[in-house]
Amino acid sequence: MSVRTLTIDGVDVAIAADQTILQAARSAGIPIPTLCHLDGVSEVAACRLCLVEITGMQKLVPACVTRVAEGMEVQTQTPKLQDYRRMVVELLFSEGNHVCAICVANGNCDLQDAAIEVGMDHTRFPYQFPDRPVDISHPQFGMDHNRCILCTRCVRVCDEIEGAHVWDVAQRGANCYIVSGMNQPWGAVSACTSCGKCVDACPTGAIFRKGETTGEKERDRAKLNFLVTAREKKEWTR
Amino acid sequence: MDKIKLATVWLAGCSGCHMSFLDLDEWLIELVQWAEIVYSPVGSDRKDYPENVDVCLVEGGVANEDNKTMILNVRQRSKILISFGDCAVTANVPGMRNMLEGSEPVLRRGYSELADNTAQVPDEPGIVPRLLDQVLPVHQVVAVDIFMPGCPPSADRIKATIEPLFRGDRPQMVGRDMIKFG
Amino acid sequence: MDVSELQSMAKQERDRQKPHRILCCTAAGCLSSGAAKVKARLEEEVNIAGLTQAAEVCSVGCLRFCGHGPLVAVVPDGLLYEQVTPENALSIITALQGKATEAILTDPHHPFLTHQMPIVLENSGKINPERIEEYIAVGGYQSLHQALLEMTPADVVTEISRSGLRGRGGGGYPTGLKWATVAKMPTGQKYVVCNADEGDPGAFMDRSVLESDPHRVLEGMAIAGYAIGAHHGFIYVRAEYPLAIQHLQTAIHQAKHYGLLGSQIFDSPFDFKIDIRIGAGAFVCGEETALIHSIEGGRGTPRPRPPYPAEAGLWQCPTLINNVETFANIVPIIRQGADWYASIGTEKSKGTKVFALTGKVNHAGLIEVPMGTTVRQIVEVMGGGVPDGGTVKSVQTGGPSGGCIPAAELDTPVDYESLLKLGTMMGSGGMIVMDDQTNMVQIAQFYMDFCRSESCGKCIPCRAGTVQLHQLLSKFVNREATLADLEHLEALCHMVQNTSLCGLGISAPNPVLSTLRYFRQEYLDLIDQGQKSLHQPRVELGR
Structure with a gap:
């Protein structure tokens, strides 16, 4: 090597x-x-x-x-990079509807952590307040597009690890959103195996387990790593 | 040395930030050695916002005409304006009505469509303040000097934010303890 | 087909052509101003006048003077008629018999026409783009023959390198270097891709080339395929160009029919086929990695480079991507040699460049000039300046990725480096003239609106940054902006420029930065007026 x-x-x-x-x-x-x-x-x-x-x-x-x-x-960590990173996070907060106070991922959210890491105490960009839907058609899970940052982790984890490719991205620019199946309600997508990997992969509270309330979302990121290791190294015990 | 003139203001918020302020408990007793509470829904009977305020904590977003008049007044009469809590910093929960785009659909939804009986949109100029089309974070209406996120900010965070001001220092608004939203 | 058959086909076609050829431009510009009716009427009048032995009416591609269409040329008489109507078509025919014409004749010495140097457009407006015979009659496919039978692939790459040709899509990357890179990749599946996703507002160079002379692009691609060792090419053309697509389809069909595409071309071991892929209207698909995803059937989003397509392109295979005009330059370079080509233009920018001249200019249309021609020459001499006695304020090049050339810099020669120095870029060739009535902040707002709606949404600076930039610019246009907004605008421009994933985002702030550079006072004026006219207290951004 x-x-x-x-x-x-x-x-x-x-x-x-x-x-x-x-x-x-x-x-x-x-x-x-x-x-x-x-x-x-x-x-x-x-x-x-x-x-x-x-x-x-x-x-x-x-x-x-x-x-x-x-x-x-x-x-x-140059000043320029710090400046740009803070602007990236500010842009994310201003483009969606990220209301930490009522989010399942409050206290356990990569976006919230990123804001702390880049020192964002407020966003200088006006909030866009887009009108976005919530899909709770799936029996176990929900998808709140208000909280989605379009990182496409769910798309990739479903495609590359679970192999179901339930998720993808539709539209362009600020109108982009994550689609399930052929732009169907999540619950109507027969390809979904209800494995929940997208819930574990989601950095925010956009994809959540039903029944979870504010601050209750937990993730099992180790499960994703375990599956990758299992496939690559044939180690099937955790 | 003169005491610092401290005010707290309550705009469109749930008053939780003020409750958290009261959670300062026995430190409140120490606080009044440093500061004079000149205006506050939880610490003063005064009805008009006074002149020459040194530090003002503003809870809540700017949601109606009264809020707007108030915040312009506050800005003019205060040296250091602190956006106090998520509603002031981000519009937070009150801002969730902004997705309906305008005050009219909000009132219609709240007072007509969801009414069980006597559906009527309140309209009493001079008594019921008119809603603004959008609930705005404070810094989109006036300049803000310090941002203290949190829903609500904990008593410790409040203390860590205002205590340095009494000594003439600026608080360090960094790290999870100071700037975590929610 | 061998070379003698090619030559005899050329001769047959030349013999078939009638003494007078009445050439009607039926490219999209003239078609939209009624060329089809004009052509039908001309054919009718030729029949009525009994001139079918002496004259023929032909469809041809762009005759350049687009702003004055429909255009009709008569060869070999050397006449060009403009704004032809079905009503005065008859008099064009009677003029053949020596009578005076009622139709409007264009001055053959008009600088718009005489200052052109047609290399890419050499056949445009001369041949019927839907008849391969006419292309062959003017020497078509002989360069391919020459490359396949007289040159090695390495010779071809060397020739293109020596010519100094640079990518005409906007970036100006040396074409020979790109070819050499793909050629050096290990033997195996490789692809040639022609980027015909021309999308800049006001640009129509590539459309005109495809509509007017599609075979030269096919021939250029086949030569490229031979040079780099590829046997399959794709033309990615936008759906908004139906006529170009139709002409390409016809051209590919005809070339296959005569064995000029397909297997064992000119009885050599070289096989090459070309497929068309039609875009669905996304500007970002002009970006090469997004274009690749789109051809592969995926969503048109860019990916970070490296790896460059030359290394891992279509289906991860080495892929050569050039734009239409670049491929259209290949045939003349092979035919007349690299030295000839390198003698045209400037030291670092060789050959000619096709521009679509539009906006507030007397003579709009398609022009091809040697690199190094000044902007003033193009706009004021060839284009005839601004109508109604106005003055030029600025010339926009490079579309939403480019910037403005202020009136004071009109003597700048058009080459890659000079334009970059001015803060704009060559771009694909759109050139929009703006007069002194133009509000430059509104122009910046227009382009930002374009970028905002064309952002693919993949990376955050472009997806959300362009939205915020557009809002800030709208505040200026609505006279609601403050000095803080100006600072904010500049900071966000730099952030979007430095952090976006692909060229679309990286260049999206250019129209703003460029107008700020040359027309900053217009932004400041909008602030002043705004502060005076507003009764309400200012909305301040946080400190």
Whole structure:
């Protein structure tokens, strides 16, 4: 296995050549915020929170899809990056209807955590207050589009791990939303196996278990990792 | 040294933030050694917002004409304006009516469509303040100096926010303890 | 088919052509102003006058002077008629017999026409795009023959590299380098893709090329396929171009019929087929990775690069993607050589560029000029300046990804680097003239509205940032903005530019930044007036 050495925020890191900057940073305990990244599923580099600076490169690069290289000097916390990250989170809060106070994921939400991490005490962008529906047609789960940040973790986990591909994205721009099946109510999608992986994958309270109330959502992220390991390494015990 | 003139204001919110303020318990006794409560729904009988307020905690979003008049007044007469709690910072639960786009559909829904009997939209100019089309966070109407999220912000967070002000410092609004929403 | 058959076909066609050819532009521009009726009437009048042996009426592609259509040219007489109606069609026919005409004749020395250098458009307006015979009669498919039988694939790549041709889609990436990269990828399945998803408002260069001379694009693609080792090409064309699609379908069918596409072309071992994929109206599908997803049958969303399509494109295979105009340059380069091509244009931008000249300009239409021609030459000399005595305020290039050239910079030569220096870009070739009545903030708002509705929604800066930028610009237009909004606008522009995933988002703030650079006072004026006219206290952004 060939190894690359690089520095991240001045810290020397050695890691396998096929790893990403994000993996390298995490192995060294250097935090880089992410929202669309989920261990075990493919990367989409859509949330732009993990953008980092590399010495000698003008463009910011997403740490989740950029491979490490020998001698690379990575900066993860420059003032510019901090500024942009806060704006990303502010944009997310202003485009949806994220009312933490009444959300099942309050206290257990990646978006809420991201706001704390980037130091967002308010958003400078006017809230859009879009009119979005809630789908509670599924017997066990619900989908509240108001809380969705379109990270597509549910889409990928359902497609790549469960193999059901219940979810996808419809429309364009600000009108985008997650569709179930052929734009049917979730409960009418026969492909859904009710496995609940999308609930575990969802970073916010958008996909939830029915019966959960404010702050009650729990996730079993380890289950997703277990399944990936099981497939790849044939380790079927948890 | 003169005491700091402290006010608290209650706009479109549930008063939970003020309840949390009362949760400061025995620290309230310490507080009045530093500050004079010049206007507050929970700490003063005064009806008009006074001049020359040093610090004002504003709970709630701006939802009606009265709220709007009040916040403009508050801004003019206060040095440091603090958005106090999620409703002031984000419009929060009161803001959920904004998805209906306008005050008229909100009133119709609330007072006509969902009425069991005597359906009637209240209309008493001068008594019932008119709703604004949108509930706005305070900083979309006037400049805000400090943002204290939380629904409600805990008593500890309130203390950590206002205590430095009494010493002439600015609070550090960072980290989970200080800026977690909800 | 071999070369002698090709030549005899060319000769047959030349012999078949009548002494006088009355060429009616039936490309989309003239069609929309009634060219079909004009053509029918001309045919009728030729029959009535008994001139069927001496003259023929033909459909041809774009005759350039689009703003003056319907256009009719008569060759070899060298006449060009403009704004032809069915009523004065008769007099075009009687003019053939030496009578005076009532139809409006265009001055053949009009600078709009004489300053053009047709290379990409060499056949446009001369041949019937629906008849392969006419393309062959003007030397069509001989370059493909030359490439396949007289050159190695490496020779072809070298020739294109030496020509200095750069991508005409907007970025200006050296075409030869791109070809060489794909050619060097290991042998196996590779693809050639022609990007015909032209979507910039006001741009119609690629549409005109496809409508007027589809075979040259097919021939260019086949030569590219030979050079890089691909046997399958796709043309991704937008559904809004039905005539272009129809002409492409006809052209592919005819080329296959004569063995100029398909297996063992010119009896060589080279096979090449071309399929058409029709877009569903998303601007972002002009972005190459989104285009690839769309051809694969997926949702048209971009993905981060690297890997570039040259390495992992269609179905993860090495893929060469060039735009229509780039492919349209290949045939003349092979035919006349890289040295000839490299002698045209500037040091770093070789050849010609086709522009769609529109907006507040006397003569709108399609122009092809050598790189390095000044903007003033194009707008004021060829385009005849602003109508009704107005003055040029700015010229917009590069569509929603580009920016404005202010009147003071009109002497800038048109080449990739000079335009970038001005904060705009070559883009695909839309050139919109704006007069002194134009509100530049409104222009920025218009483009932001476009980007907002065309964002694919994948990455947050583009999806939500363009919405907020549009709202901020609307505040200016409605005179509700404050100085804080101006700061905010600039900060958000830089954020969207630096953090978006694909070119659409990265370049979406360009029209704003460009108008701020040259017309900042207009933004400030809107603030001032706003503060005076508003009775209500200002809405302030938080500190």
